[in-house]
Amino acid sequence: MNIKLSKKYLKNIDSDIELVVVKDLKKLEKNRQKLLKKISFDLKSFDTYFDANENIFYVSCPKLKKEDLKLCFSSAIRNIKKLNIKSVKFDLVQNNKELNIGEIVEGLVLGAYDFTKYKSEKKKSKKINITISITKSKNEEEILEKDLENALAITSSVNMVRSIVNTPPEDYFPATMANDAKNIASENNLQCIIHGEDYLVENGMNAMFNVGRASRHESQLIHLSYKPKEPKGKIVLVGKGLTYDSGGLSLKVGGSMVSMKCDKGGGSAVLGIMNTLKALSCEYEVHGIIGAVENMIGGDAYKPDDVLVAKNGTTIEVRNTDAEGRLVLADCLCYAQDEIKDIDYIFDYATLTGACIVALGNETIGTMGHSDKLKQKMQKAADSSGELIGILPFNRYLPKQLKSGIADIVNSTSSRAAGSITAGLFLNNFVKKENKKKWLHLDIAGAAYSESPWGYHSFGGTGAGIRITLDFIKNLKK
Template identity: 40%
Template structure:
């Protein structure tokens, strides 16, 4: 992400393209005859793009942003991403997009433009023998207001750091499971911690056994790659409260002995999307400067079907002492999260949020653009939802009715790892996790199985593959977190 950003009050000479945001009710503001735009079918609707070459040879790209009254920071962010895609082969681009918003919103707009334009340029080309070059090198932010230069530069840097954090999560998800082993994921976490001056602890197999993380050990039994458990801590001076982030880290999921189909395995390198999002967020915490202490818990293993893999009917003992009858080894994520939530609870944080590519059922219910949100505290659920909405990551709350809880009762252990019925799979999975959250601790669960992977054509700031979903939500949640104690 070597694109440079600069500020100008007017469009400078010599740029390859000038990008203009056009509200649907203000086509005349584009500065060209309306007929020149409407002749291309351009009406200023969101995501519409039209290109015009002026008589003087200047190329202008017009991006629709919808009704002017509805344009906000997120809309400008999306417009910047659309523009960056449209200009991907150009070297220098001037964007007048900040001027779509009132002066008081310009700093936020600049941050959003930087973030959106950088993420639109994301490509995972590690394994390409001849990756296609991306030409964009210079972005000029055109803003005629007197926004303080330090504020503007800080906004640029925050936007860049957030984009880099999302890109890190995407890189992790896109890396094949045969390469990104638990050990290498843990090494990546240590690199982030050393660079960002975070506290980090990595547990290997012996330490995991000593810690009583039976869920993690049980899932790992079929693998030749030893597990890891990573703890990260960000601690500001005089921390105001504490927040725990937990991420599911299945580096590849074959389903274990309850093996998936070949098609079902094709994207299972994304089953560590929750852990990737947590690590991505930690890589940029300093940029958003939370006032709270933030702890991260990453249980890492793949789920394979080796000779001593956990069998259906086996019983595992989780860190908090509860026992689980494993009746489907493909419901493994909740087993490693049970250990992580137990450990997180022992530190008595003011709140916990976990992210997990947990159930296929959530994708059936909500598709690939909305994550499922559940929890044990309505106020905390509302805070998580509000944070996600502010950064444009959509969530939808689902209930956890008590009458569903008996579906997890086991005849031989405290719990079974799957419901007795085939319906409400997302809800009963969350209810299973709730059993491992300490009493009195607000907890929220984000099921990101649908949103962690983008299988459609590139759109705005999202490319096919890992999305890095959740990084922005976690950063916003940490930035705004206030303890009520």
């Protein structure tokens, strides 16, 4: 898809069809009102209709902003792709209201995404040229062009992460993720450090090492750094990169093992964020730490009843080898805080618990931490970006569930109650005292992957965590 802005009047732009956004039938010409009434055009469900006689494509939109606008253009592009056309034009001003370029682009680009790499019979991909007339805009062309450029950078990274998450584990393993990190670093002038298993053992990162030791693929600790001149602050992002999770010796049942390629969603989100910072001219120093690991079974697998020593010296009794992501994150959090000083914010991203899906559904990110102020900032970013979060509260009574009879803590509690929160409290043991109120844990288990399309997301990976974080950083300037 090629999206461009034009200073030409709409009537002077050559195109196969014109896209018209409909909020109120009364705003249309009478002949168009009559046509849409005749077909019972629904104004509330992002309905579409193509008038082949006039070459006009109609799409309804209840509200001309935010998620409604994204869903509107997502619906439009998905249906336009079914037509035999190569070009579309429309006015930026619709129904006497100037639409938001970023929201339009998110709807178009995210809505048009397809993952067809493994289809034996691929439909020939049609490149659709989209021209937006800005003659009626009150904004300067330079501002609109920058908004377009930023939106394309963000959506490109989201779609990149969707494809990473959708790639099967035979083709995407820890070394693949490390290579992607190197490529992202090369393209964006980032620093990139990759550590293998020898480093993990030598530096006491035994929790992460043990999770991956039964795999034929060596675990990789990835550290990407974006360092602008005179940064306004320092942000650390930590991602769970389980390229596949069999459950280990606490083997998942067959149905639960399907789709576990999605367990790299957190680490993939960190890659997506790091891939976008340069394009957005981010003014903050940002570090992306990813634990890329494969959790498999075998004679060398770690076992229930093992006691592991994490990087900060905390001893962990393994009660369930399928509670592996928190072990990887534990060491990665320790590494981040040991290697990076004067942190302003530290966020971790993980498809961590099925309990989060039970609590919040398939679309919402579970968010936990100690600072109400920080959680409010993240909620503001959620409202602005369109990603959904639900705050899950810590309390003084739950940490006792993590106590072990033979070690400092257990990696999995005996109770199913508050499973997402106790997982977050487990990670709390690896956040230094001075960073407690700078830290948020984002459980993206539901939001990162879906077996059925929703909103402007298609089947599979969604790129959860990217847009909300970039919006959070942008809002720090205000």
